Amino acid sequence: MKEQNYLDHLVGVFGQPVSENPGVVIQDAAFAAMGLERWHFLTLDVDRDKLEDALRGLKAFKMRGVNCTIPHKIAVMQYLDEISESARLIGAVNTIVNENGRLFGENTDGKGFMMSLAENGVDVRGKKAVVFGAGGAARAICVEMGLAGVGALHIVNRPQDRALGDALVDILRRNTAAQVAYTDWTEPFRVPADADIVVNATSVGLYPDVSALPNVDLDSILPTMFVQDVIPNPTETALIREMRRRGVPCATGAGMLVEQAALNIEMWTGRKPDKAVMYHALEEALS
Numbered sequence: 001m002k003e004q005n006y007l008d009h010l011v012g013v014f015g016q017p018v019s020e021n022p023g024v025v026i027q028d029a030a031f032a033a034m035g036l037e038r039w040h041f042l043t044l045d046v047d048r049d050k051l052e053d054a055l056r057g058l059k060a061f062k063m064r065g066v067n068c069t070i071p072h073k074i075a076v077m078q079y080l081d082e083i084s085e086s087a088r089l090i091g092a093v094n095t096i097v098n099e100n101g102r103l104f105g106e107n108t109d110g111k112g113f114m115m116s117l118a119e120n121g122v123d124v125r126g127k128k129a130v131v132f133g134a135g136g137a138a139r140a141i142c143v144e145m146g147l148a149g150v151g152a153l154h155i156v157n158r159p160q161d162r163a164l165g166d167a168l169v170d171i172l173r174r175n176t177a178a179q180v181a182y183t184d185w186t187e188p189f190r191v192p193a194d195a196d197i198v199v200n201a202t203s204v205g206l207y208p209d210v211s212a213l214p215n216v217d218l219d220s221i222l223p224t225m226f227v228q229d230v231i232p233n234p235t236e237t238a239l240i241r242e243m244r245r246r247g248v249p250c251a252t253g254a255g256m257l258v259e260q261a262a263l264n265i266e267m268w269t270g271r272k273p274d275k276a277v278m279y280h281a282l283e284e285a286l287s
């Protein structure tokens, strides 16, 4: 007789707004390909003032974990039992693992970025990186590169949120060995010729403003550099299209998102998913 086990294993995402979050598409495709029929990813609209209740629900249903997105990434930290070192430095958690009622918080935004670099044969140790933006994604990316031994980090951000930039510079100087520089972004930025890695960690190019390019002198980005975009939607941004046309090695934010989702699945199930299946599902969903 066939084994009769209909127990559901739940994971998901808490956010608001969250209805356009494509996480479910990638995760469900991965679970199906792994034969994990009773694993389900739930897209859950959680009010800001109901986060604690939602976490109680997570424990009550013995959910294996969740992702947290806007506006919960920072607020959730106060309810967790343990937080990884990088998530603590970043100051935000986007992934929770429920270990028998004990909640562990991790930030996989920057880890997905590092995996994307690794997939493309880029090792940050001793390298010079230029990062556009100083928001949540930039923060995660800079901390991970700093902890991994990047030689120099040059952060470029618009002057209106200087406090955010200053805070990031301070975190990096106190916790990593990287040389850190900061530029107020007021005119087209010329990437120094000795840069190795260039990261667009702004939201420039995100759907629906798909033709937007970061305010950068594109001629200053050379084929000796590697460009990583963070924008997952569209899967090929105007920046990536331009880099490919110019023969500059590069990687998309969609790839980074899949790497991050794969990491989440591994943390929750203990198994590695098929990333090609996940990428294909994302492309189909966004086409």
Ligand code: NDP
Pocket (backbone or CB within 6 Å): 109, 112, 132, 133, 134, 135, 136, 137, 138, 157, 158, 159, 160, 161, 164, 201, 202, 203, 204, 206, 215, 230, 231, 232, 253, 254, 256, 257, 258, 260
């Ligand atoms: P935040 O709102 O925290 O930060 C946005 C950043 O973009 C800020 O530094 C902001 O600068 C900058 N920015 C926005 N518009 C412009 C502009 N016109 N010119 C220059 N800079 C600009 O968002 P996040 O950091 O959380 O997210 C940023 C992007 O990263 C989003 O598009 C998100 O989808 C993507 N992302 C992708 C992930 C992936 O796995 N692929 C993971 C996480 C995020 P300012 O302070 O001057 O406003």
